[in-house]
Amino acid sequence: MKLGLSRACLYSSCCASIFSSSMPSLTTIKPKIPLFLRQPAYSVTSSDLQKWHGWAKNLVSSVGSSFVESDNGPDSTLLCRELNWLLEDSLENRSSSCFAFSACKYDTIDGIENIMLRISLDDLYQLWKQRIEERRPFQYIVGCEHWRDLVLSVQEGVLIPRPETELIVDLVSDAVSSNEELGQGLWADLGTGSGAVAIGISKILRIYGRVIATDLSPVAVSVAMFNVQRYGLQHVIEVRQGSWFEPLEDVEGQLVGIVSNPPYIPSDNISGLQAEVGRHEPRLALDGGASGMDYLLHLCNGAAAILKPGGFFAFETNGEKQCKFLVDYMQNQIAGSFCNLNIVSDFAGIQRFVTGFLQGPLSLERKCPELKSPARSLTEPQTFAGQNFDIEGGGHPEGPEQGKVTFHGNRVSPRRKSVEGHGLSKEP
Numbered sequence: 001m002k003l004g005l006s007r008a009c010l011y012s013s014c015c016a017s018i019f020s021s022s023m024p025s026l027t028t029i030k031p032k033i034p035l036f037l038r039q040p041a042y043s044v045t046s047s048d049l050q051k052w053h054g055w056a057k058n059l060v061s062s063v064g065s066s067f068v069e070s071d072n073g074p075d076s077t078l079l080c081r082e083l084n085w086l087l088e089d090s091l092e093n094r095s096s097s098c099f100a101f102s103a104c105k106y107d108t109i110d111g112i113e114n115i116m117l118r119i120s121l122d123d124l125y126q127l128w129k130q131r132i133e134e135r136r137p138f139q140y141i142v143g144c145e146h147w148r149d150l151v152l153s154v155q156e157g158v159l160i161p162r163p164e165t166e167l168i169v170d171l172v173s174d175a176v177s178s179n180e181e182l183g184q185g186l187w188a189d190l191g192t193g194s195g196a197v198a199i200g201i202s203k204i205l206r207i208y209g210r211v212i213a214t215d216l217s218p219v220a221v222s223v224a225m226f227n228v229q230r231y232g233l234q235h236v237i238e239v240r241q242g243s244w245f246e247p248l249e250d251v252e253g254q255l256v257g258i259v260s261n262p263p264y265i266p267s268d269n270i271s272g273l274q275a276e277v278g279r280h281e282p283r284l285a286l287d288g289g290a291s292g293m294d295y296l297l298h299l300c301n302g303a304a305a306i307l308k309p310g311g312f313f314a315f316e317t318n319g320e321k322q323c324k325f326l327v328d329y330m331q332n333q334i335a336g337s338f339c340n341l342n343i344v345s346d347f348a349g350i351q352r353f354v355t356g357f358l359q360g361p362l363s364l365e366r367k368c369p370e371l372k373s374p375a376r377s378l379t380e381p382q383t384f385a386g387q388n389f390d391i392e393g394g395g396h397p398e399g400p401e402q403g404k405v406t407f408h409g410n411r412v413s414p415r416r417k418s419v420e421g422h423g424l425s426k427e428p
């Protein structure tokens with residue numbers, strides 16, 4: 001049985017009205033510039049910076065293993081690494097020869113009179129206090145997360161993209177490799193958050209491939225737009241605001257692929273999450289209803305109507321139980337619509353993703369529906385203009401040279417790779 005979008009949209013409109021009343025409008029939101037992209041407008045003396053660093057290290061020591069014990073939060077080794085990264089992002093020249101960091105030490109600062117920072121010393125004190133005392137996530141403090149080969153802007157109101165979600169891009173890559181036509185069609189990333197997955201898959205698509213990235217949250221939409229613009233992908237990715245399939249009505253039945261990492265944590269589990277997650281990340285991005293399955297089922301129901309025959313889907317779940325439930329649902333409740341259903345494990349060996357295809361042969365007799373703008377090479381280096389974006393703590397974004405972003409080959413970010421755990425309680 002193929003369920004039409006009308007049913008899916010009925011559900012999503014009601015969802016939208018629940019959430020939209022308390023949300024700021026898109027036009028009032030200005031994404032914050034990540035710390036490492038701001039102007040180095042603050043001069044401090046080396047001894048003042050040293051004093052701050054000593055104070056910050058003491059604060060870390062005072063934590064000991066208390067966060068680990070209370071909610072499996074960060075230990076002092078990780079906090080020390082974060083402290084170094086904060087300094088790295090704050091310094092004008094992050095590879096400055098006057099600093100030699102290793103395990104929370106810096107050695108040859110003496111003799112350097114003034115050091116240029118991208119943030120005031122007062123703000124550095126403030127931010128590190130928030131990190132330790134309020135458990136504000138490190139990524140919100142520096143305003144970015146390293147994910148695959150990308151450095152994505154994030155801020156409160158937007159989920160920090162997780163390592164396991166990187167695999168969705170690989171799943172799309174595998175699908176496109178086995179059927180070139182998938183690479184030339186229209187894709188959607190539903191619940192895009194920072195735009196991570198949409199940006200990741202846009203690099204895999206061929207010249208005519210396009211992505212529509214959607215989210216209900218206006219903060220997420222504006223941060224995703226910022227990231228898309230920073231990587232010069234406005235002509236490949238269109239960001240739309242709305243609930244699930246609602247912003248895709250004009251492309252019903254025309255998509256060659258959909259991907260989503262929807263909220264899937266059971267409501268009752270939210271209060272037990274690591275403080276960084278439960279207190280600071282948006283509930284809208286986490287809470288999947290009583291069983292955590294509300295949105296996953298909604299996506300399954302809508303997938304048949306939005307995809308072309310032969311179209312691919314990949315959904316992230318909370319783990320084995322949700323994966324098995326979804327596959328069973330698709331085989332039995334919406335039987336006949338999908339084929340090649342597969343459960344894929346993440347890096348940690350946890351069954352995490354459900355993938356499959358809509359029955360039928362994929363045909364591209366119609367080219368990918370045109371988005372607002374024509375195609376552009378994905379490898380073209382882009383500069384970052386920085387207008388229209390807000391800067392927490394003053395200053396101006398770096399000019400084109402400093403903000404230039406090109407794609408390069410590292411699949412996994414060295415910064416993120418050294419961080420274990422991500423604070424979401426998942427099935428073992």
Ligand SMILES: C[S@@+](CC[C@H](N)C(=O)[O-])C[C@H]1O[C@@H](n2cnc3c(N)ncnc32)[C@H](O)[C@@H]1O
Pocket residue numbers: 012015016159160161162165190191192193194195196197214215216217220242243244260261262263264284285286
């Ligand atoms: C788990 S987060 C995933 C974010 C991003 N895709 C990632 O992997 O980092 C789920 C996302 O779904 C969005 N969301 C929640 N309810 C939604 C709805 N009704 N329609 C569209 N997006 C929704 C949230 O705002 C959030 O950005």
